[in-house]
Amino acid sequence: xxxxEEVEKISQLARIEFNSDDIESxxxxxxxxxxxxxxxxxxxxxxxxxxxxSLDIKNIFRKDxxxxxxxxxxxxxxxKEGRHVKTKPVF
Amino acid sequence: xSAKGRKTCKNQTSILIMEITSLRIKxxxxxxxxxxxxxxxxxxxxxxRIEKNKEIxxxxxVFSDKAIEDAKKVDGLMAEKKPLGILSGIPCGIKDNIMVxxxxxxxxxxxLENYIAPYNAGVIDKLEKEKSIILGKLNLDExxxxxxxxxxxxxxxxxxxxxxxxxxxxxxxxxxxxxxxLCVFSLGSDTGGSIRQPxxxxxxxxxxxxxxxxxxxxxIAMASSLDQIGPLTxxxxxxxxxxxxxxxxxxxxxxxxxxxxxxxxxxFKIGIVKEAMGExxxxxxxxxxxxxxxxxxxxxxxIEEISLPYMEYGLACYYIIMTAEVSSxxxxxxxxxxxxxSEADSLIETYFKTxxxxxxxxxxRRIMLxxxxxxxxYYDAYYLRALKVRTVIVNDFKNAFKKVDLxxxxxxxxxxxxxxxxxxxxxxxxxxxxxxxxxxxxGLPAISIPCDNINSLPFGVQFIAPAFHEKxxxxxxxxxxxx
Numbered sequence: 001x002x003x004x005e006e007v008e009k010i011s012q013l014a015r016i017e018f019n020s021d022d023i024e025s026x027x028x029x030x031x032x033x034x035x036x037x038x039x040x041x042x043x044x045x046x047x048x049x050x051x052x053x054s055l056d057i058k059n060i061f062r063k064d065x066x067x068x069x070x071x072x073x074x075x076x077x078x079x080k081e082g083r084h085v086k087t088k089p090v091f
Numbered sequence: 092x093s094a095k096g097r098k099t100c101k102n103q104t105s106i107l108i109m110e111i112t113s114l115r116i117k118x119x120x121x122x123x124x125x126x127x128x129x130x131x132x133x134x135x136x137x138x139x140r141i142e143k144n145k146e147i148x149x150x151x152x153v154f155s156d157k158a159i160e161d162a163k164k165v166d167g168l169m170a171e172k173k174p175l176g177i178l179s180g181i182p183c184g185i186k187d188n189i190m191v192x193x194x195x196x197x198x199x200x201x202x203l204e205n206y207i208a209p210y211n212a213g214v215i216d217k218l219e220k221e222k223s224i225i226l227g228k229l230n231l232d233e234x235x236x237x238x239x240x241x242x243x244x245x246x247x248x249x250x251x252x253x254x255x256x257x258x259x260x261x262x263x264x265x266x267x268x269x270x271x272x273l274c275v276f277s278l279g280s281d282t283g284g285s286i287r288q289p290x291x292x293x294x295x296x297x298x299x300x301x302x303x304x305x306x307x308x309x310x311i312a313m314a315s316s317l318d319q320i321g322p323l324t325x326x327x328x329x330x331x332x333x334x335x336x337x338x339x340x341x342x343x344x345x346x347x348x349x350x351x352x353x354x355x356x357x358x359f360k361i362g363i364v365k366e367a368m369g370e371x372x373x374x375x376x377x378x379x380x381x382x383x384x385x386x387x388x389x390x391x392x393x394i395e396e397i398s399l400p401y402m403e404y405g406l407a408c409y410y411i412i413m414t415a416e417v418s419s420x421x422x423x424x425x426x427x428x429x430x431x432x433s434e435a436d437s438l439i440e441t442y443f444k445t446x447x448x449x450x451x452x453x454x455x456r457r458i459m460l461x462x463x464x465x466x467x468x469y470y471d472a473y474y475l476r477a478l479k480v481r482t483v484i485v486n487d488f489k490n491a492f493k494k495v496d497l498x499x500x501x502x503x504x505x506x507x508x509x510x511x512x513x514x515x516x517x518x519x520x521x522x523x524x525x526x527x528x529x530x531x532x533x534g535l536p537a538i539s540i541p542c543d544n545i546n547s548l549p550f551g552v553q554f555i556a557p558a559f560h561e562k563x564x565x566x567x568x569x570x571x572x573x574x
Binding site (some may be wrong): 010014029036048050078088 | 207209302303316342345346401403407408411422425426429430431432435437438439441442443444447450455456459462463466473475476477478479480481482483517518521532533534535558
C-alpha cells in the first residue's frame with residue numbers, strides 16, 4: 001500500500017495539485033492497481049531483451065530542412081507577445 | 092436489402108432518410124451510379140438523422156455546411172464524369188482525437204475545449220483525397236482513456252443497440268455513430284482495445300491495424316508505442332475499403348511503413364485461444380463463443396486449440412507501458428503552449444493548477460501511475476520488467492502463427508455493462524480490455540466482428556493475424572460474417 005507521502009511525491013513529479021480527499025482516493029486506487037501489476041513478477045524474464053515497440057525498424061532519417069509554420073500554431077497558446085509564447089517568469 | 096429495393100420508399104421522406112443512412116459503401120455507390128440519389132441527398136439524410144438523435148451523444152461537433160458543400164462538389168464531379176475517389180460522397184465521422192484542419196479538436200478533454208487543429212492528420216488528407224464527406228467529430232473518453240464512454244469531459248455516449256448499457260470505449264462516439272446510422276463509417280483509435288471493444292458492445296465491425304500500417308500523424312497521442320488508427324464499419328467489406336484508403340507510409344510518422352505483399356491461404360486454419368476461455372471471462376460469453384466454434388466446425392473450417400501461456404500477463408504489462416507513455420505524452424498540457432490555462436502567481440503553480448482544473452479523474456490516475464512506474468528507483472521493477480514481459484508475449488504470438496493462420500477469441504470478457512457499474516472501481520473497468528490488449532502489445536492487426544446477440548445484447552468475436560496480414564482478416568471475416 002502506498003503511503004500518503006508517496007502519493008504526494010508522485011503528484012509533485014506529475015505536476016498535478018490534489019486536495020487531501022483526492023490524495024486519499026488516489027492512494028487507494030493506485031495501490032489496488034499496483035497490487036494487480038505485481039502479477040508480472042511471476043514471469044521468468046532472465047535473459048529476455050526488452051521490446052520498446054513492436055516494429056523491427058531502425059532509425060528513420062530525413063533531410064534537416066527548416067519549414068515555415070503557420071501563425072496558427074502561435075495563436076493556439078493561451079498568452080503571447082509578438083512572435084513569442086508568454087508565461088510567468090521561470091526564475 | 093439492395094439499394095434498388097429501397098428505392099420504393101423515395102416518396103416517404105422520413106423512411107428514405109432511414110433507408111439511405113442504413114446503406115453500406117457499395118450500396119451507396121450503386122445508388123449514385125443508378126442516379127437514385129446524389130451525394131447531397133446522402134449527406135442531408137445523415138445530417139437530419141444526427142440532429143434527431145442528439146441524445147445518443149455521439150457527435151461533439153457537426154460540420155453541416157461544409158459537408159453539404161463537399162457533397163455538392165462530388166455531385167459536380169459525377170455529373171462531369173470526372174475521376175472520383177474510392178470513398179466519393181461517402182459520409183463519415185472522425186474520433187475527436189484526430190485532427191481536421193481548422194476544426195475544433197478536443198480529444199474529449201476540457202483542457203482542449205477550444206483547441207483548433209492547425210493541420211490535417213495524415214488519415215484526413217487521405218480521406219479528403221478519396222472525397223469522403225466528413226460529417227463531424229465524434230465523442231470519446233478523455234484522451235482516449237477509458238473503456239465505457241463515461242469518461243468524456245463533455246457528456247457520456249449511449250449505446251444505440253443496448254438500452255441502459257455503455258457503448259464501450261474509448262471510441263464510444265465512433266462505435267455509437269455507426270451503430271445508430273449516424274455515418275457510414277468512422278475512424279477511431281485503438282491503444283488497448285479502443286476500437287474493437289466498443290465495436291463489440293455496439294454490434295459493429297472494428298479494425299485495429301498493424302502498428303505502423305496507418306499514419307499516426309495528427310492523432311493526439313495517448314501511448315505512442317501502442318496507438319493505431321482504424322475504421323469502424325457496418326460490415327467487413329466496408330472495413331477493407333476504408334483501410335485501403337487510409338493505409339500507407341507517411342513521412343510525418345517515422346514508424347509508418349510501406350505496403351507489404353502477403354499470401355492469402357485458400358483454406359484458413361483458425362486457432363482457438365485456450366486462455367481466452369479461462370478465468371475472468373463471463374459464462375454468457377463462453378457459451379456464445381462455444382456456439383461460434385460449433386458453427387465453424389459444421390462448415391468444415393479447420394480449427395485447432397492454441398495456447399498463449401503469457402497472454403494472462405498482457406493486461407498488467409499494458410497498464411505499466413501505457414501509463415508510462417501517457418504520463419510522458421500528457422506532460423505537454425501545461426497551460427503554456429496550447430489549451431486552457433488556470434492563472435496562478437508563478438509558472439510552477441500555473442502547471443499544477445491548470446492540470447488540476449482541466450484534466451479528468453481517470454486521466455490524472457493514469458498520469459500518476461505512469462509517473463510512479465518511471466520514477467527513480469522503480470524504473471527497473473516496473474517499466475523495464477514490463478518491456479521484457481512484452482517480448483515474451485510477442486514470442487507467444489510468433490509461436491502460435493507457426494501453427495495457424497488466424498487466432499480467434501471473444502472480443503470482450505463480458506457483455507455490455509450498465510452505466511455507473513464500474514466507474515467506482517478502476518481495476519474492474521480495466522478488465523474490460525483483457526482480451527484486446529495483447530494485440531496492441533504485439534502490434535498485430537485484429538478485427539472484431541458482431542455475432543448473434545446474447546440475451547438481446549451485442550456480442551463480438553475477435554480475429555488476430557500476423558503483422559501486416561490485414562487482408563487475411565478481411566478474407567476470412569467476409570466468410571465468417573455470413574455464417
